[in-house]
Structure formats: structure tokens, C-alpha cells
Amino acid sequence: MTTPNASASTSSTPLSNVSWLRSFMDRCKLEKNGSNFADWDAQLQLAAQGDDKLRYLTEASPTEPPNTRSAARQSYEDYQKESAAMKNVLIFAMEAELQRSAIKISTAHEIYMKLVNMFSRAPRVIQYEAASAFFDLNIKEGQKVSPHVLKLIEHVETLKSHKVEIPDELVIDRILHSLSKIKAYVQFRVNFNMQDKKVSLDELHKMLVQAERDMGLSVSTTKDVLNVNQKSKRTFKKSGKKGKKRSPNRNSAKTYEASTSKPKYSAPSGDKCHYCCGVGHWKRNCSKYLGDIKAGKVTPVGPPPSKDKGKEKQV
Template sequence: MLAYMEPELQQQFENVEAFDMIETLKGMFQTQARTERFNVWRSFLETKLKEGEPLSPHVIKLVGYTQSLEKLGFPLSQELATDTILASLPPSYAQFVQNYHMHGMEKKVTELHGMLKTAEEDIKKNTKQVLLVQGKPKFKKNSWAKKKAKKGKAKDVIPTPAPAAPKAGPDSETVCFFCKGTGHWKRNCSKYQAHVAKKGGSVTSTSGAGKD
């Protein structure tokens, strides 16, 4: 035992019996080992994989913690080690964890690592498909139908005829050149028409200069 010690410890325990040596060493290093074991165990439980981070470095790190605990005299059972690794995974692995427990699998950590790598590839593929679907350009719904409906409505609309221009006629201040009365023209004057009739002629109805 002395051969594996550092020179200072060899000198200290050179004349000490083996039992006393072991008890003294326990007192010296047990507290330190207990503290180290606690820190490793806490790190093992608190290490979580975040969404999008690579899986393998995470699993390798957790396996390293299990090996450290074993060296410190606290070996974990296979079931406890795999359960802790599964509990450290993000929600995207929830379906894998559910299937693992549903089928009552009992895999070694190395086998579990291989299964998780396959699950990681499937998750990446599904994520890419979702991003492709979300990235497609969005077209306005029924834009073609709306344009067609507008054209149909335009054809169905019957144009409203423009109002007829009011017929030109004499206003109240128009003076008749024959009887000097107001409100009518000479050609419409009853006195003028009677005068023409006596002479055996006829009143010509023309526009323009023939108003009076």
C-alpha cells in the first residue's frame, strides 16, 4: 500500500499498521470524496439537452458522470442511468420516451445512445418538413374567384340612359314680334297664325332664324 502513496504519505505511514493506516486515510479523504460525489450527482441530474442542440455530446457527458460516480463508490443501476438520460431530453423526444416505456425496453446506455441518434435524425427531418410548409408563399384566398365575380357583375349591370335634354322653348320673357306679347314666338302666335290663314298661306315651322 505504501508503494502507491506519494513520498510524503509514505514517510507519514512508514511505521503505522495497515488497519490504522486505512482509518486515518478515511478520515483524511472521506469528506472530500463525499463532497465530490455530491457535486457529480447534482451535475448529472441538472444537465439537460436544449432544443436544437446535438444529442451525442450530451449523452457522452452524462455517461462520464455515471463513470465518475462509480469511481467514487456510488455506481448507478442500468435502469436508473437510462431513466436519468431520458428525463434530460427536451419535449421533441417525448414520443420516443413514451414508446420506450410503453414497450418495456431495458437497454444499456450505449444501446440507448444509438436509438436516440436515430430518433434525432427523424426529428430533424420532421422539423425541416414543417419549415418547408410554413415557408411556402401565401396566396390570397379566392382572388381569382373575386375577379371573376367582379367581371360578372359588370356584365349584369344595365347602363342607365342619360336624361333627355329639355326641349328648347320660349321662356316667359320672350317677346312675340307679331303681337308684341310675351311667352311665345311669332310662329306660335295664335294671332299670327290667324292672320296667315286669312291670306291663304301657311306657317312654316323652322328652327334658327325662323323663330320669329
């Protein structure tokens, strides 16, 4: 369904059939505590003003004329018809707790003014909050630069609407300072100040977005880097853990002892035994010498025979 423009909108066109109102009701609901009233009101006024329906919210109902056939009577009836349609829009655009009290009110203007009195903040409070946010807001690691800059500009526009003017040069300095926690933007600020070029806020926003692309700064890239760092930390912790002590294995001990024991050498074929005068072995390996020791005929002299340690202990 196409949206009729302001000039084509007539009293015969029910307000509830206009597509922008349906879209508004679907995407924007006033919460029962009024915490989102400022954004809700801004969206409502923007939509109503675009279709020339804002007066049914801000202007009270005209007095009913006595003459039933006059032009004033027709204007009055048209207002009542459009106001009733706008009343339906307001009711559907709020949560159930607020709907119950709004149904009892006759006109859209009365409903709107009641909501303003209930949830709107004092201008001085809005001004203070906008100023505080403008001077305190700084970009965070991994945050995109475009929404950050636009948020600062939004605070400036809020201050301007309350007749607080901030020079563009001061706004630019504040934006550049809000990026100082990211090292990549420090060089951008240095180059920008060296050029001493006057730019508008929109041009600065465009330059920063382009710089973000050139430097490869993005939320996804930052997340990838953080994930890699976290994985490396977990790997380091796992590799640095001490393992449980295991009970010694007898087989492994024997293997170690065998591998570290001194090798046993046999006598060259030409060497002569000094005990039995045989050839091809030494005295310590001589079977006759070992048999005499076992029989008790000979007392061993020097280091014990290396071939049989168990027999040596028995001696």
C-alpha cells in the first residue's frame, strides 16, 4: 500500500490506513515506565510531521460550532475524525499498562499531553545530560568509528536545540580527543592538525570512516585478534601445567640400568689366561677360576668377577 502525501491526505482517508503509522506502531512501543519516551516522541513527531498530522497531537480540539451546515462545522468534524484515528495510533504504540488508561481519554491531543507531563524531562536536565555525554564519551576498543562520531554530533544537536551553541572547531577537537585511546587514530590526529585544514563535521566523519578502512580497523578484526590471544593464553597455561607423578616402573628401571651399565668386553683370541694358561679369555672370565672360587679352593683377589654378581655375593 502506498503512502499518501500531505496534499493527497483528506478526511476521507482514515489515518489508521496510512502505511507510515503502521510501520511506526510495529517498530516503536512506549514502555510502561516511559524510559524510552524521548526516542519514542522523536519518532512519532517525525512521522506525524511528514504526513502533516502533527497538529492533532499538539493542538487542542476546536470548539464545536452551533451551525450544522457551516464551514467551521465541517472543519470540526474533520478534526474529530483524524484525531480519533491518531488516538488509535497512540494507543497501539504503547504497552498494555498505558493503553488501559489512554482508552478512557477522548482525543489524541489529551493523550499526548498526558504522556508529555508524565515522562518528559525538564529542558535543563536534557541539556545537562547531553553536555555530560558529549565531554565524557570516548571510543572503545573494537568499536566502529561512524556510530561513535554520529553520537557525539547528536549530543551537539541536542544542545543546539536548547540554545547552547558549541563552535565546530571545538566539536572537531573533542571528536579527535575521544579517539585518542586507539593508537591508530593518534597519527590521524597529528596529520590532521599539521594540515590545518578547515572541514565540516560531515567531512570529518567521512575522513575518519575512510581512515578506518585504510588502517583495517573493524569489529571483526579486533575480535579475531582477541580470540587468537585468548587461545594462545589457554595453550600456554596447558603446556605449563605440571603432570602427575607416576609410580616408577621396574621394567623401565631395568632398561635404564642396562643401558647405562658398562659394556662387557671379551678377550682377544691371542690373549692368554694367567690362571689356567688357556688362550682366548681372561682370568676373570675363566671357568676353572670361577669354579675354584665357588668350591672354596681360591680366595678372590681384586674386584669381583663381572660375569655373575649373584654368585659373588654368595661367596
